[in-house]
Amino acid sequence: MGELKSDLVITGGRVVTPDGVRAANVVVDDGRITAITDTAPAAESTVDAKGAYVLPGLIDTHVHFRTPGLLHKEDWAHGSRAAVAGGVTTVMDMPNTIPPTLDPETVVAKAELVRGNSLVDFRFHIGADPERPEVLAGLDPEIAVSAKVFMAGHHTAPTVVRDPAALEKIFATAAGSDLQLVLHAEDDSLFELLDQWQGPPVSYAEYEQRRPRSGGIAAVARVLELVRRYGTKAHILHLSSREEADLVCAAKAAGLPVTFEVTGHHLSFTDADTCRGGARTRLSPSIRAQADQDRLWAAVREGEVGSIGSDHAPHTVEEKTRSVADSPPGLPGVQELGTAVWTGMRRRFDEPEDVSAARLAEVLSAKPAELFRLTGKGRIEPGADADFALFDPAETWMLSAHHVYAKCGWSAYEGWTMSGRVRQTIRGGRVVWDAATGTFGEPDGRWLTGRF
Known part of the structure; x- marks a missing residue:
């Protein structure tokens, strides 16, 4: 034999x-x-x-692969190629497609479209619909273990939860269903006040000031109060400012089930880059100051972050070169994520290379796998x-x-x-x-x- x-x-x-x-x-x-x-x-x-x-295969829990309905920007075949070229083997896709994935039926339909076109394993965040919070009640974990809440609107957001009572209902329902809420936590009403007073931004030099940290701080404070009230698990996405980081870390230290994500682009760019480069780094939330970036890197170094995501959100060159008022926020990033984080760590952290490698595996594999119950993922072990x-x-x-x-x-x-x-x-x-x-x-x- x-x-x-x-x-x-x-x-x-x-x-x-x-x-x-x-x-x-x-x-x-x-x-x-x-x-x-x-x-x-x-x-x-x-x-x-x-x-x-x-390394264990990297996990990006925040991508927009635009399938279905927005295929002129991205599709699953191209998005998953970009992912594996960057070492990513598992992604979690967001619900803002056409149609949006707001119920089990549309999640299953999306999975059918993706099957046979994906180089990566995948899971979906279902969307939280303020008109139908009952969809989240008793949601089968085979369908989704997390629900995306848009507290602020932008070009592709399908449902924005502006009514405080509707937001509270979502938190109460998710708590009873053991769902992880993932939140775009900014307060649209503050941005609307600024636009009514001064008009929308007309240059990228003023973009960050017109979409300021106060929108995020106010929304994070509201989220933390609802987490305290209902015990809902909440993961705040693309956190951008030092004040928000401090608030979430304080809440976690107090025993609240809250975590946060930072993105590759908030770790890589500052508002000075947006002033120079314009629409390429027009994001929602905005890219902020050097002091904010320093605080986010400190959160990576100290193990405070729950995940690092790309928020891979491609738009065409034509869309990104429209006027400041009409250019959509977002950039591609799944391919660059691991290398950008590694590059930043090696430039910022005075530590042995093996320590950086272990840190990269922790924040881009082990932690997201644990947070989103990705069984078998995120660790190299028998x-x-x-x-x-x-x-x-x-x-x-x-x-x-x-x-x-x-x-x-x-x-x-x-x-x-x-x-x-x-x-x-x-x-x-x-x-x-x-x-x-x-x-x-x-x-x-x-x-x-x-x-x-």
């Missing part, structure tokens, strides 16, 4: 495990990790990771899904438009010198991205909570 062979062995890399970083080989069978070992058993396939970190990003920390390169796989074809990071690069991405034990050849694998990603 011939020797039994494993499906895959990843050899020669520095493996980032929950117990630390060490030189080891990772053995894979049937799409799962079976061993982390100093030996290299016989295998049908071998991947050489020499010179690279073997029994976990065989999802990996092989990351070369030594490569330095300049990002340009020809590197971009998002359908929109542009990046806010064009011209940046990046530290580190994803060499290969493996999902379910199979290579889905190989940078050396520029090739992708099979688009057979799974709906993680569905019944497919």
Whole structure:
């Protein structure tokens, strides 16, 4: 009889495990990790990771892949290519599509559209509809374990919860259903007051001042009061200011079930970049001052963040070059996320490279997997899904438009010198991205909570 062979062995890399970083080989069978070992058993396939970190596949819990209805901006095929080129193997997609995913039926319909077109595994945030909060009651976790609440409106927001009574009803319903609320927490009414007084912003030099931190601070304070009242789990998205970070950290220290996300772009850019670059970094919430960015990086360093997301929200060049009043907020970012965070950490944190690698795995894999109940994801350990990003920390390169796989074809990071690069991405034990050849694998990603 011939020797039994494993499906895959990843050899020669520095493996980032929950117990630390060490030189080891990772053995894979049937799409799962079976061993982390100093030996290299016989295998049908071998991947050489020499010179690279073997990270758990990155998880981006905040993407807008625009399927269905907004396919001129992005589609799932392009979005998932961008994801795996950046080492991301699992995404969670937002509900603001056409039609929006506001009930189980539209979630299932979206999953049917995505199936066979995804290089990544996926899950969906259902949308919280203020007109139908009862949809969240007893929601099957096979459909969704989280619900997105838009407290502020922008170009693609399908339902904005402006009525305090409706917001309270959503919090009460979600608490009874053990749902995680994810919130765009800004107060539209404050922005409307400013526009009525001075008019909407007409230049990017004044954009941040016309969409100020006060909108976020007021909304976060309201969220924290509702969390205190109902015990609802709340995750505040794309938190942008130092005051908001302090409020959420204080609430968490007081025992409230609240966490927050920071984004790659709030860690990478400041309001000075928006003044210079205009629409490319027009975001909602706005990109803020250097002191705010410093506070967000401190939250990464101190382990205060619950997740780091890309808020991958592509728009066409034509849309982004409209007038200041009409240009939509948002930028592509899923492909750049891991490398941008790594680049920032290596420039800001005086720490050994292994410490940065472990931190990257914690904030971009382990924490989001735990927060959103992504079973089998986020950790390199026996029994976990065989999802990996092989990351070369030594490569330095300049990002340009020809590197971009998002359908929109542009990046806010064009011209940046990046530290580190994803060499290969493996999902379910199979290579889905190989940078050396520029090739992708099979688009057979799974709906993680569905019944497919």
